[in-house]
Amino acid sequence: MRYALATVLLALFVLAWQGVATLHSVDDLTLASPVETFEALRDDWSLLKDNAGVTLVEVVLGLAISTVAGVSFAVGMHLFRPLRDAAYPLLVGSQAIPVVVLAPIFVLAFDYGIGPKLAIVALICFFPITVNLLDGLRSVEPELLKLMRSMGASRLRTLRSVELPASLPFLFSGLKVAATVSVIGAVFGEWAGADEGLGRLVLLGNNQLQTPRVYAGIVLLTLMAVGLFALVALAERFACPWNRKEQPA
Amino acid sequence: MQTQTEAPAMESLSFSKVTRRYRRVTALDGVDLSVRRDEVLAVVGPSGCGKSTLLELMAGLQEPDEGTVSVGGATSASERRAACAYMPQRDLLLPWRDALSNAALALECEGVPRSEARRRAEPLFERFGLSEFEHARPAELSGGMRQRVAFLRTLLPGRQVLLLDEPFGALDSITRASMQRWLADALAQDPRTVLLVTHDVEEAVFLADRVAVLSPRPGHVVAEIEVDLPRPRDVTGAGFGAVKRRALEALGL
Numbered sequence: 221m222r223y224a225l226a227t228v229l230l231a232l233f234v235l236a237w238q239g240v241a242t243l244h245s246v247d248d249l250t251l252a253s254p255v256e257t258f259e260a261l262r263d264d265w266s267l268l269k270d271n272a273g274v275t276l277v278e279v280v281l282g283l284a285i286s287t288v289a290g291v292s293f294a295v296g297m298h299l300f301r302p303l304r305d306a307a308y309p310l311l312v313g314s315q316a317i318p319v320v321v322l323a324p325i326f327v328l329a330f331d332y333g334i335g336p337k338l339a340i341v342a343l344i345c346f347f348p349i350t351v352n353l354l355d356g357l358r359s360v361e362p363e364l365l366k367l368m369r370s371m372g373a374s375r376l377r378t379l380r381s382v383e384l385p386a387s388l389p390f391l392f393s394g395l396k397v398a399a400t401v402s403v404i405g406a407v408f409g410e411w412a413g414a415d416e417g418l419g420r421l422v423l424l425g426n427n428q429l430q431t432p433r434v435y436a437g438i439v440l441l442t443l444m445a446v447g448l449f450a451l452v453a454l455a456e457r458f459a460c461p462w463n464r465k466e467q468p469a
Numbered sequence: 470m471q472t473q474t475e476a477p478a479m480e481s482l483s484f485s486k487v488t489r490r491y492r493r494v495t496a497l498d499g500v501d502l503s504v505r506r507d508e509v510l511a512v513v514g515p516s517g518c519g520k521s522t523l524l525e526l527m528a529g530l531q532e533p534d535e536g537t538v539s540v541g542g543a544t545s546a547s548e549r550r551a552a553c554a555y556m557p558q559r560d561l562l563l564p565w566r567d568a569l570s571n572a573a574l575a576l577e578c579e580g581v582p583r584s585e586a587r588r589r590a591e592p593l594f595e596r597f598g599l600s601e602f603e604h605a606r607p608a609e610l611s612g613g614m615r616q617r618v619a620f621l622r623t624l625l626p627g628r629q630v631l632l633l634d635e636p637f638g639a640l641d642s643i644t645r646a647s648m649q650r651w652l653a654d655a656l657a658q659d660p661r662t663v664l665l666v667t668h669d670v671e672e673a674v675f676l677a678d679r680v681a682v683l684s685p686r687p688g689h690v691v692a693e694i695e696v697d698l699p700r701p702r703d704v705t706g707a708g709f710g711a712v713k714r715r716a717l718e719a720l721g722l
Contacts, residue, residue, distance in 0.1 A: 361502050366525075366530055366563050369576070370528050370550060372551060381577065381578075382563065388565075462564045462606055
Protein backbone atom coordinates (compact mmCIF):
# COMPACT_ATOMS: atom_id res chain seq x y z
CA MET A 221 0.00 0.00 0.00
CA ARG A 222 2.80 2.36 0.97
CA TYR A 223 4.64 1.66 -2.27
CA ALA A 224 1.47 1.83 -4.35
CA LEU A 225 0.67 5.31 -3.07
CA ALA A 226 4.23 6.47 -3.68
CA THR A 227 4.11 5.08 -7.20
CA VAL A 228 0.82 6.82 -7.95
CA LEU A 229 2.18 10.16 -6.73
CA LEU A 230 5.36 9.69 -8.76
CA ALA A 231 3.32 8.88 -11.89
CA LEU A 232 1.20 11.99 -11.32
CA PHE A 233 4.34 14.05 -10.97
CA VAL A 234 5.83 12.69 -14.23
CA LEU A 235 2.52 13.31 -16.02
CA ALA A 236 2.38 16.89 -14.78
CA TRP A 237 6.01 17.35 -15.81
CA GLN A 238 5.22 16.05 -19.29
CA GLY A 239 2.18 18.34 -19.47
CA VAL A 240 4.10 21.45 -18.50
CA ALA A 241 7.00 20.59 -20.83
CA THR A 242 4.71 20.31 -23.88
CA LEU A 243 3.15 23.73 -23.30
CA HIS A 244 4.14 26.11 -26.09
CA SER A 245 5.00 28.86 -23.67
CA VAL A 246 7.74 26.73 -22.07
CA ASP A 247 11.11 26.94 -23.76
CA ASP A 248 12.64 23.55 -24.70
CA LEU A 249 15.98 24.81 -23.42
CA THR A 250 14.53 25.44 -19.98
CA LEU A 251 12.64 22.21 -19.47
CA ALA A 252 13.14 18.84 -21.09
CA SER A 253 10.10 16.58 -20.99
CA PRO A 254 10.23 13.16 -19.29
CA VAL A 255 10.24 11.55 -22.72
CA GLU A 256 13.25 13.60 -23.85
CA THR A 257 14.95 12.93 -20.56
CA PHE A 258 14.37 9.21 -20.99
CA GLU A 259 15.77 9.36 -24.52
CA ALA A 260 18.86 11.13 -23.23
CA LEU A 261 19.25 8.47 -20.55
CA ARG A 262 19.05 5.77 -23.24
CA ASP A 263 21.27 7.42 -25.87
CA ASP A 264 23.94 8.80 -23.54
CA TRP A 265 23.83 5.86 -21.13
CA SER A 266 27.50 4.90 -21.26
CA LEU A 267 28.60 8.52 -20.80
CA LEU A 268 26.14 9.05 -17.93
CA LYS A 269 27.00 5.72 -16.33
CA ASP A 270 30.75 6.36 -16.28
CA ASN A 271 30.30 9.83 -14.82
CA ALA A 272 27.74 8.59 -12.28
CA GLY A 273 30.32 6.03 -11.15
CA VAL A 274 32.84 8.80 -10.47
CA THR A 275 30.31 10.81 -8.47
CA LEU A 276 29.17 7.75 -6.54
CA VAL A 277 32.74 7.05 -5.44
CA GLU A 278 33.10 10.65 -4.25
CA VAL A 279 29.82 10.45 -2.35
CA VAL A 280 30.48 7.08 -0.70
CA LEU A 281 34.06 7.89 0.28
CA GLY A 282 33.04 11.34 1.53
CA LEU A 283 30.25 9.78 3.59
CA ALA A 284 32.64 7.21 5.01
CA ILE A 285 35.12 9.90 6.02
CA SER A 286 32.46 12.05 7.65
CA THR A 287 30.99 9.05 9.47
CA VAL A 288 34.33 8.07 10.97
CA ALA A 289 35.14 11.68 11.83
CA GLY A 290 31.63 12.47 13.08
CA VAL A 291 31.41 9.41 15.33
CA SER A 292 34.88 10.02 16.81
CA PHE A 293 34.16 13.67 17.33
CA ALA A 294 30.73 13.09 18.91
CA VAL A 295 32.08 10.42 21.27
CA GLY A 296 35.04 12.62 22.17
CA MET A 297 32.78 15.58 22.87
CA HIS A 298 30.47 13.39 24.92
CA LEU A 299 33.22 11.91 27.07
CA PHE A 300 35.11 15.13 27.50
CA ARG A 301 32.90 18.02 28.52
CA PRO A 302 35.46 20.83 27.92
CA LEU A 303 35.84 19.62 24.33
CA ARG A 304 32.08 19.84 23.84
CA ASP A 305 31.85 23.31 25.32
CA ALA A 306 34.78 24.52 23.26
CA ALA A 307 33.95 22.88 19.94
CA TYR A 308 30.16 23.12 19.75
CA PRO A 309 30.03 26.71 18.43
CA LEU A 310 32.65 25.81 15.82
CA LEU A 311 30.64 22.76 14.83
CA VAL A 312 27.51 24.83 14.28
CA GLY A 313 29.54 27.49 12.52
CA SER A 314 30.96 24.91 10.13
CA GLN A 315 27.45 24.28 8.87
CA ALA A 316 26.86 27.96 8.14
CA ILE A 317 29.81 28.14 5.74
CA PRO A 318 28.41 28.52 2.21
CA VAL A 319 29.89 25.48 0.52
CA VAL A 320 29.39 27.09 -2.90
CA VAL A 321 31.91 29.73 -1.92
CA LEU A 322 34.24 27.32 -0.25
CA ALA A 323 34.37 24.80 -3.09
CA PRO A 324 36.61 26.83 -5.46
CA ILE A 325 39.01 27.50 -2.58
CA PHE A 326 39.18 23.77 -1.84
CA VAL A 327 39.96 23.15 -5.49
CA LEU A 328 42.77 25.72 -5.34
CA ALA A 329 44.09 24.07 -2.20
CA PHE A 330 43.69 20.40 -3.18
CA ASP A 331 43.87 20.55 -6.96
CA TYR A 332 41.44 19.02 -9.48
CA GLY A 333 41.46 15.47 -8.14
CA ILE A 334 39.03 13.71 -5.82
CA GLY A 335 40.43 15.53 -2.75
CA PRO A 336 38.27 18.68 -2.79
CA LYS A 337 35.11 16.68 -3.56
CA LEU A 338 35.70 14.42 -0.57
CA ALA A 339 36.43 17.44 1.61
CA ILE A 340 33.18 19.13 0.61
CA VAL A 341 31.01 16.01 0.96
CA ALA A 342 32.60 15.30 4.34
CA LEU A 343 32.12 18.89 5.50
CA ILE A 344 28.42 18.83 4.63
CA CYS A 345 27.76 15.38 6.11
CA PHE A 346 29.80 15.84 9.26
CA PHE A 347 27.28 18.10 10.97
CA PRO A 348 24.10 15.98 10.87
CA ILE A 349 26.06 12.88 11.91
CA THR A 350 27.88 14.53 14.80
CA VAL A 351 24.93 16.50 16.17
CA ASN A 352 22.50 13.58 16.00
CA LEU A 353 24.91 11.14 17.61
CA LEU A 354 25.76 13.64 20.33
CA ASP A 355 22.05 14.08 21.08
CA GLY A 356 21.69 10.29 21.16
CA LEU A 357 24.57 9.82 23.58
CA ARG A 358 22.97 12.37 25.87
CA SER A 359 19.49 10.86 25.56
CA VAL A 360 20.11 8.12 28.12
CA GLU A 361 17.92 8.53 31.19
CA PRO A 362 19.74 9.76 34.31
CA GLU A 363 18.21 6.89 36.28
CA LEU A 364 19.86 4.35 34.01
CA LEU A 365 23.22 6.08 34.39
CA LYS A 366 22.71 6.02 38.15
CA LEU A 367 21.99 2.30 38.01
CA MET A 368 25.16 1.69 35.98
CA ARG A 369 27.16 3.65 38.54
CA SER A 370 25.66 1.65 41.40
CA MET A 371 26.70 -1.57 39.63
CA GLY A 372 30.28 -0.32 39.49
CA ALA A 373 30.38 0.28 35.74
CA SER A 374 33.38 2.15 34.39
CA ARG A 375 32.90 5.15 32.11
CA LEU A 376 33.82 3.06 29.07
CA ARG A 377 31.51 0.22 30.10
CA THR A 378 28.58 2.64 30.33
CA LEU A 379 29.50 4.08 26.95
CA ARG A 380 29.76 0.66 25.32
CA SER A 381 26.83 -1.10 26.95
CA VAL A 382 24.34 1.74 27.30
CA GLU A 383 25.09 5.04 25.61
CA LEU A 384 26.31 3.80 22.22
CA PRO A 385 23.49 1.28 21.66
CA ALA A 386 20.92 3.84 22.85
CA SER A 387 22.26 6.40 20.40
CA LEU A 388 22.25 4.11 17.34
CA PRO A 389 18.79 5.23 16.12
CA PHE A 390 19.97 8.84 16.42
CA LEU A 391 23.11 8.04 14.45
CA PHE A 392 20.99 6.54 11.69
CA SER A 393 18.79 9.65 11.58
CA GLY A 394 21.93 11.69 11.05
CA LEU A 395 23.17 9.28 8.40
CA LYS A 396 19.88 9.54 6.50
CA VAL A 397 20.20 13.31 6.30
CA ALA A 398 23.88 12.99 5.41
CA ALA A 399 23.17 10.44 2.67
CA THR A 400 20.82 12.80 0.87
CA VAL A 401 22.90 15.96 1.17
CA SER A 402 26.14 14.15 0.28
CA VAL A 403 25.13 14.08 -3.39
CA ILE A 404 24.64 17.84 -3.41
CA GLY A 405 28.09 18.21 -1.88
CA ALA A 406 29.68 16.13 -4.63
CA VAL A 407 27.98 18.24 -7.32
CA PHE A 408 29.25 21.48 -5.76
CA GLY A 409 32.71 19.98 -5.63
CA GLU A 410 32.59 19.06 -9.30
CA TRP A 411 31.24 22.46 -10.32
CA ALA A 412 34.20 24.14 -8.72
CA GLY A 413 36.52 22.21 -10.98
CA ALA A 414 36.57 18.64 -12.23
CA ASP A 415 37.33 16.53 -15.29
CA GLU A 416 34.57 14.01 -14.74
CA GLY A 417 31.48 13.25 -12.68
CA LEU A 418 27.74 13.78 -13.04
CA GLY A 419 27.88 17.29 -11.60
CA ARG A 420 30.47 18.26 -14.17
CA LEU A 421 28.43 16.62 -16.94
CA VAL A 422 25.30 18.53 -15.90
CA LEU A 423 27.21 21.83 -15.84
CA LEU A 424 28.71 21.11 -19.24
CA GLY A 425 25.33 20.10 -20.66
CA ASN A 426 23.91 23.38 -19.41
CA ASN A 427 26.61 25.37 -21.21
CA GLN A 428 26.21 23.34 -24.40
CA LEU A 429 22.40 23.68 -24.34
CA GLN A 430 21.94 19.88 -24.05
CA THR A 431 18.94 20.27 -21.78
CA PRO A 432 17.70 16.63 -21.93
CA ARG A 433 21.14 15.44 -20.81
CA VAL A 434 21.06 17.89 -17.88
CA TYR A 435 17.73 16.46 -16.78
CA ALA A 436 18.99 12.92 -17.23
CA GLY A 437 21.91 13.80 -14.94
CA ILE A 438 19.55 15.30 -12.35
CA VAL A 439 17.41 12.15 -12.42
CA LEU A 440 20.48 9.99 -11.80
CA LEU A 441 21.69 12.24 -8.96
CA THR A 442 18.26 12.02 -7.37
CA LEU A 443 18.18 8.24 -7.71
CA MET A 444 21.61 8.10 -6.12
CA ALA A 445 20.45 10.09 -3.08
CA VAL A 446 17.25 8.06 -2.74
CA GLY A 447 19.22 4.81 -3.08
CA LEU A 448 21.72 5.82 -0.40
CA PHE A 449 18.87 6.84 1.90
CA ALA A 450 17.21 3.46 1.36
CA LEU A 451 20.47 1.65 2.11
CA VAL A 452 20.87 3.53 5.39
CA ALA A 453 17.26 2.79 6.32
CA LEU A 454 17.84 -0.90 5.56
CA ALA A 455 21.02 -0.93 7.65
CA GLU A 456 19.06 0.64 10.49
CA ARG A 457 16.50 -2.16 10.41
CA PHE A 458 19.28 -4.69 10.89
CA ALA A 459 21.27 -2.71 13.40
CA CYS A 460 18.41 -1.64 15.70
CA PRO A 461 15.70 -4.31 15.47
CA TRP A 462 14.44 -3.40 18.96
CA ASN A 463 13.58 0.05 17.74
CA ARG A 464 10.95 -1.15 15.28
CA LYS A 465 8.38 -2.42 17.75
CA GLU A 466 6.38 -0.18 20.00
CA GLN A 467 7.64 -0.39 23.55
CA PRO A 468 5.00 -0.99 26.21
CA ALA A 469 5.00 1.80 28.77
CA MET B 470 20.43 -19.19 45.38
CA GLN B 471 23.46 -20.07 43.31
CA THR B 472 24.99 -16.68 43.50
CA GLN B 473 28.32 -16.03 45.08
CA THR B 474 28.09 -14.46 48.50
CA GLU B 475 30.91 -12.31 49.71
CA ALA B 476 32.81 -13.09 52.89
CA PRO B 477 30.45 -12.56 55.81
CA ALA B 478 31.53 -9.32 57.42
CA MET B 479 29.56 -7.13 59.78
CA GLU B 480 27.14 -6.18 57.07
CA SER B 481 24.83 -4.04 59.15
CA LEU B 482 23.73 -0.74 57.68
CA SER B 483 23.49 2.46 59.61
CA PHE B 484 22.42 6.03 59.20
CA SER B 485 23.68 8.25 61.97
CA LYS B 486 22.25 11.79 62.33
CA VAL B 487 21.97 12.00 58.56
CA THR B 488 20.81 15.26 57.02
CA ARG B 489 20.46 15.86 53.29
CA ARG B 490 19.50 19.14 51.64
CA TYR B 491 18.80 20.10 48.04
CA ARG B 492 19.19 23.84 47.61
CA ARG B 493 16.47 25.24 49.88
CA VAL B 494 14.68 21.95 50.54
CA THR B 495 15.72 19.71 53.42
CA ALA B 496 14.92 16.16 52.36
CA LEU B 497 16.19 14.30 55.41
CA ASP B 498 16.71 15.81 58.83
CA GLY B 499 18.72 13.88 61.40
CA VAL B 500 17.84 10.33 60.44
CA ASP B 501 19.05 7.59 62.80
CA LEU B 502 18.37 4.12 61.52
CA SER B 503 20.15 0.80 61.39
CA VAL B 504 19.61 -2.59 59.78
CA ARG B 505 20.98 -5.82 61.22
CA ARG B 506 22.59 -8.44 59.05
CA ASP B 507 20.02 -10.51 57.13
CA GLU B 508 17.25 -8.29 58.42
CA VAL B 509 14.59 -6.88 56.11
CA LEU B 510 13.83 -3.29 57.04
CA ALA B 511 11.00 -1.54 55.25
CA VAL B 512 10.84 2.24 55.19
CA VAL B 513 7.42 3.76 54.67
CA GLY B 514 6.43 7.39 54.53
CA PRO B 515 4.39 9.93 52.62
CA SER B 516 5.62 10.81 49.15
CA GLY B 517 8.42 13.33 49.08
CA CYS B 518 9.65 12.41 52.55
CA GLY B 519 13.10 11.44 51.31
CA LYS B 520 12.68 7.65 51.16
CA SER B 521 14.50 7.36 47.84
CA THR B 522 17.20 9.74 49.05
CA LEU B 523 17.80 7.34 51.92
CA LEU B 524 18.44 4.51 49.47
CA GLU B 525 20.67 6.55 47.20
CA LEU B 526 22.72 7.63 50.21
CA MET B 527 23.21 4.02 51.26
CA ALA B 528 23.94 2.99 47.65
CA GLY B 529 26.82 5.48 47.52
CA LEU B 530 25.12 7.54 44.82
CA GLN B 531 24.87 10.57 47.11
CA GLU B 532 26.72 11.92 50.12
CA PRO B 533 24.97 13.25 53.25
CA ASP B 534 25.39 16.92 54.13
CA GLU B 535 25.68 15.95 57.79
CA GLY B 536 26.06 12.66 59.64
CA THR B 537 27.45 9.35 58.46
CA VAL B 538 26.16 6.49 56.35
CA SER B 539 27.92 3.17 56.68
CA VAL B 540 27.79 -0.37 55.37
CA GLY B 541 29.53 -2.84 57.66
CA GLY B 542 31.65 -0.03 59.03
CA ALA B 543 32.65 1.31 55.61
CA THR B 544 31.66 4.93 55.14
CA SER B 545 33.11 6.05 51.80
CA ALA B 546 30.76 6.28 48.83
CA SER B 547 32.86 3.92 46.71
CA GLU B 548 32.89 1.26 49.46
CA ARG B 549 29.14 1.59 49.85
CA ARG B 550 28.67 1.28 46.08
CA ALA B 551 30.75 -1.90 46.08
CA ALA B 552 28.83 -3.48 48.97
CA CYS B 553 25.25 -2.76 47.92
CA ALA B 554 23.03 -3.95 45.10
CA TYR B 555 20.65 -1.12 44.25
CA MET B 556 17.38 -1.72 42.45
CA PRO B 557 15.52 1.36 41.21
CA GLN B 558 11.76 1.56 40.97
CA ARG B 559 11.64 1.04 37.20
CA ASP B 560 13.18 -2.07 35.70
CA LEU B 561 15.38 -0.02 33.33
CA LEU B 562 16.07 -3.07 31.17
CA LEU B 563 18.04 -2.34 28.01
CA PRO B 564 15.64 -2.78 25.07
CA TRP B 565 18.37 -4.06 22.72
CA ARG B 566 19.47 -6.89 25.03
CA ASP B 567 17.60 -10.14 25.53
CA ALA B 568 16.50 -11.13 29.03
CA LEU B 569 19.62 -13.22 29.65
CA SER B 570 22.02 -10.42 28.72
CA ASN B 571 20.00 -7.93 30.75
CA ALA B 572 20.29 -10.17 33.78
CA ALA B 573 24.03 -10.50 33.10
CA LEU B 574 24.63 -6.73 32.98
CA ALA B 575 25.60 -6.24 36.63
CA LEU B 576 28.14 -9.05 36.40
CA GLU B 577 29.56 -7.52 33.23
CA CYS B 578 29.97 -4.23 35.06
CA GLU B 579 32.20 -6.09 37.50
CA GLY B 580 34.39 -7.22 34.63
CA VAL B 581 32.95 -10.69 33.99
CA PRO B 582 32.93 -11.37 30.21
CA ARG B 583 29.46 -11.38 28.65
CA SER B 584 29.43 -15.09 27.72
CA GLU B 585 30.50 -16.12 31.22
CA ALA B 586 27.97 -13.74 32.80
CA ARG B 587 25.20 -15.18 30.62
CA ARG B 588 26.21 -18.70 31.57
CA ARG B 589 25.95 -17.83 35.25
CA ALA B 590 22.56 -16.18 34.79
CA GLU B 591 21.05 -19.04 32.84
CA PRO B 592 20.40 -21.60 35.64
CA LEU B 593 18.49 -18.96 37.60
CA PHE B 594 15.95 -18.34 34.89
CA GLU B 595 13.97 -21.44 35.75
CA ARG B 596 13.91 -20.67 39.46
CA PHE B 597 12.69 -17.16 38.66
CA GLY B 598 9.87 -18.48 36.48
CA LEU B 599 11.51 -17.15 33.36
CA SER B 600 12.53 -20.32 31.54
CA GLU B 601 12.05 -20.18 27.78
CA PHE B 602 12.19 -16.39 27.94
CA GLU B 603 16.00 -16.21 28.02
CA HIS B 604 16.17 -14.80 24.50
CA ALA B 605 13.10 -12.56 24.64
CA ARG B 606 13.62 -8.83 24.44
CA PRO B 607 12.15 -6.72 27.27
CA ALA B 608 9.37 -5.49 24.97
CA GLU B 609 8.16 -9.09 24.69
CA LEU B 610 7.96 -9.62 28.46
CA SER B 611 5.12 -8.83 30.86
CA GLY B 612 5.62 -6.26 33.62
CA GLY B 613 6.10 -8.96 36.26
CA MET B 614 8.64 -10.81 34.14
CA ARG B 615 10.58 -7.65 33.44
CA GLN B 616 10.72 -6.96 37.17
CA ARG B 617 12.00 -10.49 37.80
CA VAL B 618 14.74 -10.00 35.22
CA ALA B 619 15.63 -6.77 37.01
CA PHE B 620 15.74 -8.72 40.30
CA LEU B 621 18.02 -11.30 38.72
CA ARG B 622 20.32 -8.54 37.54
CA THR B 623 20.37 -7.16 41.09
CA LEU B 624 20.98 -10.51 42.81
CA LEU B 625 23.53 -12.10 40.47
CA PRO B 626 26.67 -10.30 41.67
CA GLY B 627 25.94 -11.77 45.12
CA ARG B 628 26.16 -8.58 47.11
CA GLN B 629 24.95 -9.07 50.65
CA VAL B 630 22.99 -5.82 50.84
CA LEU B 631 19.89 -5.20 48.72
CA LEU B 632 18.48 -1.69 48.38
CA LEU B 633 15.03 -1.87 46.84
CA ASP B 634 13.21 1.29 45.79
CA GLU B 635 9.50 0.50 45.50
CA PRO B 636 10.33 -2.64 43.52
CA PHE B 637 6.69 -3.43 42.77
CA GLY B 638 5.36 0.11 42.46
CA ALA B 639 4.93 -0.06 38.70
CA LEU B 640 3.01 -3.36 38.71
CA ASP B 641 -0.71 -4.02 38.74
CA SER B 642 -2.09 -5.21 42.09
CA ILE B 643 -2.42 -8.90 41.16
CA THR B 644 1.11 -9.11 39.79
CA ARG B 645 2.34 -7.15 42.75
CA ALA B 646 0.82 -9.59 45.24
CA SER B 647 2.42 -12.58 43.53
CA MET B 648 5.77 -10.81 43.24
CA GLN B 649 5.69 -9.99 46.97
CA ARG B 650 5.17 -13.66 47.75
CA TRP B 651 7.92 -14.58 45.36
CA LEU B 652 10.36 -12.14 46.98
CA ALA B 653 9.47 -13.40 50.47
CA ASP B 654 10.27 -16.96 49.31
CA ALA B 655 13.48 -15.90 47.61
CA LEU B 656 14.69 -14.13 50.76
CA ALA B 657 13.73 -17.11 52.92
CA GLN B 658 15.97 -19.34 50.79
CA ASP B 659 18.79 -16.85 50.44
CA PRO B 660 18.74 -14.29 53.26
CA ARG B 661 20.17 -10.87 52.53
CA THR B 662 20.28 -7.59 54.35
CA VAL B 663 17.48 -5.62 52.78
CA LEU B 664 16.51 -1.97 52.94
CA LEU B 665 13.14 -1.74 51.21
CA VAL B 666 11.47 1.56 50.46
CA THR B 667 7.75 1.50 49.77
CA HIS B 668 4.66 3.62 50.08
CA ASP B 669 2.53 0.51 50.57
CA VAL B 670 2.11 -0.26 54.28
CA GLU B 671 0.72 -3.71 53.61
CA GLU B 672 3.74 -4.58 51.46
CA ALA B 673 6.02 -3.36 54.24
CA VAL B 674 4.32 -5.49 56.89
CA PHE B 675 4.19 -8.51 54.57
CA LEU B 676 7.90 -8.49 53.71
CA ALA B 677 9.76 -6.82 56.57
CA ASP B 678 11.15 -7.88 59.93
CA ARG B 679 10.85 -4.26 61.01
CA VAL B 680 9.10 -1.21 59.62
CA ALA B 681 10.48 2.31 59.99
CA VAL B 682 8.00 5.15 59.52
CA LEU B 683 9.26 8.47 58.18
CA SER B 684 7.62 11.84 58.77
CA PRO B 685 6.66 14.21 55.96
CA ARG B 686 9.52 16.37 54.67
CA PRO B 687 11.98 17.02 56.18
CA GLY B 688 12.01 13.27 56.80
CA HIS B 689 13.01 11.73 60.11
CA VAL B 690 12.12 8.45 61.76
CA VAL B 691 8.92 8.75 63.82
CA ALA B 692 8.40 5.07 64.63
CA GLU B 693 10.10 1.69 64.35
CA ILE B 694 7.74 -1.25 64.50
CA GLU B 695 8.88 -4.85 64.96
CA VAL B 696 6.88 -7.24 62.78
CA ASP B 697 6.90 -10.31 65.01
CA LEU B 698 4.69 -12.49 62.83
CA PRO B 699 5.41 -16.02 61.58
CA ARG B 700 6.26 -16.54 57.91
CA PRO B 701 4.77 -17.02 55.41
CA ARG B 702 2.53 -14.19 56.53
CA ASP B 703 -1.20 -14.12 56.26
CA VAL B 704 -2.38 -10.69 55.20
CA THR B 705 -5.87 -11.46 56.45
CA GLY B 706 -4.76 -12.51 59.96
CA ALA B 707 -5.52 -10.52 63.09
CA GLY B 708 -1.84 -10.06 63.98
CA PHE B 709 -1.13 -8.67 60.52
CA GLY B 710 -3.96 -6.18 60.81
CA ALA B 711 -2.75 -5.01 64.21
CA VAL B 712 0.79 -4.30 62.98
CA LYS B 713 -0.56 -2.58 59.90
CA ARG B 714 -2.80 -0.39 62.07
CA ARG B 715 0.17 0.65 64.23
CA ALA B 716 2.11 1.65 61.11
CA LEU B 717 -0.83 3.62 59.71
CA GLU B 718 -1.25 5.40 63.06
CA ALA B 719 2.41 6.37 63.01
CA LEU B 720 1.81 7.83 59.55
CA GLY B 721 -1.03 9.85 61.03
CA LEU B 722 -3.71 7.98 59.11
